[in-house]
Amino acid sequence: MDRPSWVPLFSHVLITLWFGIAQPQQFCSNKGIFSVSSTYSNNLNPLLSSLPSRMEENGIFYKATVGQGPDKVYALALCRGDLPSEKCYSCVNATSQSIKQQCPNQKEAIMWTDSSCLVRYANRDIFTKMEEIPPFCVSNPNNFSGDFAKFNETLHGLMEKLITQASSGLKFATGYVSFTKPIYGLVQCIPDISESDCRSCLQKGMGEMESCSGGHEGGRILSPSCIVWFDLFRFYEPAGTLDAPLQFPPGPAPANLTQPPSPPSPANVSPPKQTRNRNVIIIAVAVASLVTLITIICALFLWRRMKQKVENDDEMKRLESLEFNFSTLKIATNEFSNDNKLGQGGFGSVYKVTFL
Template sequence: MDHPSWVLLFSHVLIALCFGIAQPQQFCSNKGTFSVNSNYSNNLNRLLSSLPSSMAENGIFYNATVGQGPDKVYALALCRGDLPSEKCYSCVNATSQAIKQQCPNKKEAIMWTDSICLVRYANRDIFTKMEEIPPFCVSNPNNFSGDFAKFNETLHDLMAKLITQASSGLKFATGYVSFTKPIYGLVQCTPDISERDCEICLQKGMGEMESCSGGREGGRILSPSCIVWFELFRFYEPAGTLDAPVQFPPGPANLSPQPPSPSSPANVSPPNQTRNKNVIIIAVAVASLVTLVTIICALFLWRRMKQKVENDDEMKRLESLEFNFSTLKIATNEFSNDNKLGQGGFGSVYKVWRNWREGTATNLIDETLRGSPVSDVTRCLHIGLLCVQENVSDRPTMAAVVLMLNSHSWSFPSPSRPAFLLDSNTDTGLPPLESDTGTTMQDQSTENPQGTAYLSPDSNSHRLRHAQ
């Protein structure tokens, strides 16, 4: 192997190692918890401890259940299709232990480790179901330099072919396409989902790639059911026909060496001198590469620290917008009607809920917003209703709300009945709201001496409490 090829290979390995140093990507659901030594806890420990050995026997994918009824645990594990069996075992073994530490007492959790293996469990059936939420984004820190429009077009053509190949076959495909530098791609789905669901999951992952790694030399989207990944270096192990052979440009013609001229013996270098030159070239190349990789790693860590500082500053800015009750009381002059800007409480929420159920939510759009896209306004109303559902456990977390506001590709769940505040001294002009049992809120409401009845928002039933 000549020196330039050796140096290029070594640089790719070092950059890949630097880029690969990343924290596991995990999601700990808030939909339920369990206590230590409970039946669910024992079933979960039993199932997670069996995953590594089961993967060694079954290949790159395995799913199983333990328990019955509310204590039943569903779990699955997935390794990247090009991963050797021993690395798959090690990754699943480490992840099965880490997920319990990172998500203690959670009834549902997901964890990707080094983007090469996935472990997830839940107290609901997660098998044969395509789920792309939550997606994890891991972006290459290097910006692409060159004709980005042509690069983007070439990348999408490559990934489209790989998506078609994977969804219609082994649920895994790798390949490359020639560009100024070869572009390498990898796509994979969990084998238990259908071909159509695999295709949808990978296409949505590629759609998320623009916001995740637009303008970068590489990136990956990790979701519960699939993975989409591209780089400008080979980051996977080719296996048989799953990867097209890498083609290098043709080298110079193989010419026979010419004998040295007898009249110029000074042009011939002694063997020791040639070896010394080789050692110097290798030493300089290695030192340069180590320096370059160190700089790249430092820039990557600096970028992550800067992003964390910016996030902390944003949280502080948001916290500065919070007001306590005393401040609001003074600012509104004892909540005087002279300072009232509009109707709140039961009336406004009920109008939104009623129009939503009747399919006339666009009637609520203010005249000044009529020029805005109706779908954007409707999406905000949808998210708002999800956030005020009566059952607190059904409400999305702030992290989920941020993801909903930034993505147009998600399908939101239908909102359930919101929690309400009912002022019995106020004539809203609206019909009484029926509960799930057929009785009305007015039948169940009670009044305090000031004439205000409250519906408790943190209960699954329509219980009312007196205002103090």
Template sequence: MAKVCSKLLFLSAICIFIAQAFAQPNFLYHFCLDNGNYTSNSTYKANLNQLLSSLSSNTEIDYGFYNSSYGQNPDKVYAIGLCRGDVKPDVCRSCLNNATNLLPLLCPNQKEAIGGYDYCTLRYTFRDIFGIMEDSPALYMWNNNNVSANVDQFNQDLRTLLDSQRVQAAKGGSLRKFAAGNATAPNNQTLYSLVQCSPDLSEQDCSGCLAGAMGDIPKCCDGKQGGRVIRPSCNFRYEVSLFYDPTGISVLSPPLVPPVSPSPPSTNSPAAKGKKSNKSLIAIVIVVPIVAFVVLIISICIYLRIRKPREQPESDEAVDEITSAEALQFNFGTVRVATDDFSDANKLGQGGFGAVYKGKLSNGQIIAVKRLSRDSRQGDQEFKNEVLLVANLQHRNLVRLLGFCLERTERLLIYEFVPNTSLDRFIFDPIKSVFLNWEKRYKIIEGIARGLLYLHEDSRLRIIHRDLKTSNILLDSEMNPKIADFGLARLFALDQSEENTNRIVGTYGYMAPEYAMHGQFSAKSDTFSFGVLVLEIISGKKNSCFQHGENIDLLSYAWKNWREGKALNLVDSNLKAGSTTEIMRCIRIGLLCVQENVADRPSMASVVLMLNSYSVTLPIPLQPAFFMHSNIESDTSSQWEYDPKRTDSDQSKGSLV
């Protein structure tokens, strides 16, 4: 009887939560991300339940931002709850409680999910998302009514209003990054808008996230009286009627509009146009019988239920960022079982530093395991320090290091599994390259640029990658790029601009001239490699073995055609349907990045701005550094190493590592 009753109670709970979803007039969206699953009796599920049950329970926190984690790797769960900046604390907590109950039901067994109402959003995942700007998946919604006249002026007024709010929100503190206000639109209309970021973002990341979201207005809301773009890390909304509570934002910022509350026009997604007038009636019809059913079940079974007190979540110390390498250590036996004893069937590839294997942990999580060569001269402590360094780099365009294993002569690095292998397997393959249209290639270029910007400027560490190339760019299930392989990366002090080395290791064709010839490297060395990548992505050809009717490298060919006004000769024939203006702009950015003089190359911050804003005027590129060494046959998958202090005859014997 107890088991039957327990099942009935579970069923009734599901009914309640589904009824709540219909009953909530402001329920918006949910995304169940395909980044791994958990089972109903797994540790991950238990950790998720514990975390969500306690997420918004701290009644002392009244600013509407809740971020916490629970458990230990690899079953650790991270969650962020964020309420709209004008929402009162009790409404905020009620909204988040509904979301924490509903989202796991809408996304059963998915380790990562995002959902939201008008008043709040909820995210949970198996990876650390705190302080990391993420711009996908994105949701577009719009008002059905069109702007009646002066659309260009309306758009200009909207842009001015949103830009001012973007600056204001980005300057907000760790409690709130939110701004709301109004402006006068054509025909004496009042235009209302609000913008918001997750408060754990830096000022630069918040501004960048909102700028990117606002750049999507032409995709969804152009000429509409209202619209919104919702991203995981930020969102904005605008209407010609007041849709937020101005009294709710007076605590942290003065009210910007008079306290009136006309009914806002409906803002609809493509799947939800029309029929909202019947929603309340539908909710009543569904909810009333369900509630009666639940009350009956509870009345019969309540004496069989023994409520156990909830365990308290782990202390704050347990959810702090990693402070020791030991927190990341995997058992060798666990990894060996996951990879079927490193079987050839699970082998993904072989690089200069070891083989990579696909594995599956007992909880179902798919991993990639790099088994480093046993002749490494690196000590155990140095290896742990390097692991700790890479583990603290968290960005959606960097491959995430999950942990490591160090046992006797075995050194293993455990990464998130990225299903679509590396960029070179697509871009240089005559069959697969067809699937990379210009939109996808542009997305890849943008993602690589953002990842490099994070390494150079936005992380607490300043990292120079030194080996950026197509085989070190991995592609996830949605073809988002992730920079991988930090085996050659160097840590810079925050105020350090360059460094010299006598041991030059890298990949021929991607090395900046000052590094290849003199051992000098800096962030601008990575910029050079990025420029080569951009030109390769556009042309579909390798720089190091490019031929076009004569023995000439890709940079020389690109420069020659640019000077002659024939830059489109460089473009992959598969991209003829792409945006010519955008392609030409990217060719120009690529040429700016490979200029011979280090000082002439843009920083990655400038590159990201060039890619995201057409209002930025691009400089005229100067001559790039050419690599016209016809006697050297190079493969982009190999590493090139030489010592500048050796004689010319010795240098010609440069070793591969």
């Protein structure tokens, strides 16, 4: 039996809801605690409260310290590179409040909210250091169906390309590659770590992905220093990103991920390029048809105007031919003789006229 047409759309909605309502990922360290009235608490609270406004001023990343000695607090906030400023502000604002509730007296904590922003603080220097522990894994609940070995090879080619772009540039990259469905990817590092640390963090994230999201349509690894994410739908914001398909030379296939048992047959999906070409053809045909219709209407309108003008000219000529001057009528009626009078009408006498 054919699958109803609404099933793919419904599945996409479920996936979106799954990721949209995902709970924050937090880690509350047990390496130290503080009391509500302590100096550390008095340093931490205003620092966390200032993060949202500081993000508005500084972009997607901000770090600061407050205090001295053992009561010194190090804090940072990071938004995904594709987020608009208002979403970044809202995310950091919510996370900086939530982390105090989830980790009320821990001297070190980290929280990711909706995989969109990170807030982290500690009583030790956490700046310019690559740390991949603890990693948080969130998998797409749908198992992948289809040629999994080819999918795995294509996915790794995409992610390696993005890792190279991000680590050597802005520490952020997005892109997709065509498959039976497009595969979308996003990678990002904390901006203050080195190029080599960024690459190392992202590659370790891909390794973690194989163990926690193997066999699924998508997944993400959230660590203190980087994020790795892939899926079969575009989960990142299109604004501000170069959303173009990535091309890369074929290489040796990486180790296969775990294949899910008994997958159903995959649905056929047209690659984005074919869809765009078809849309261009449809628009071109529609525009040409509209221009042709307008041309025909204008031609008919002009033809009717010209025809009406010719008819009016003929009528005027016919009426002009019926006009006679008074002297002509006198001769034609024999000086209005009673012999030529035919009768009396409402407008006067009626005479028979004879033209020679």
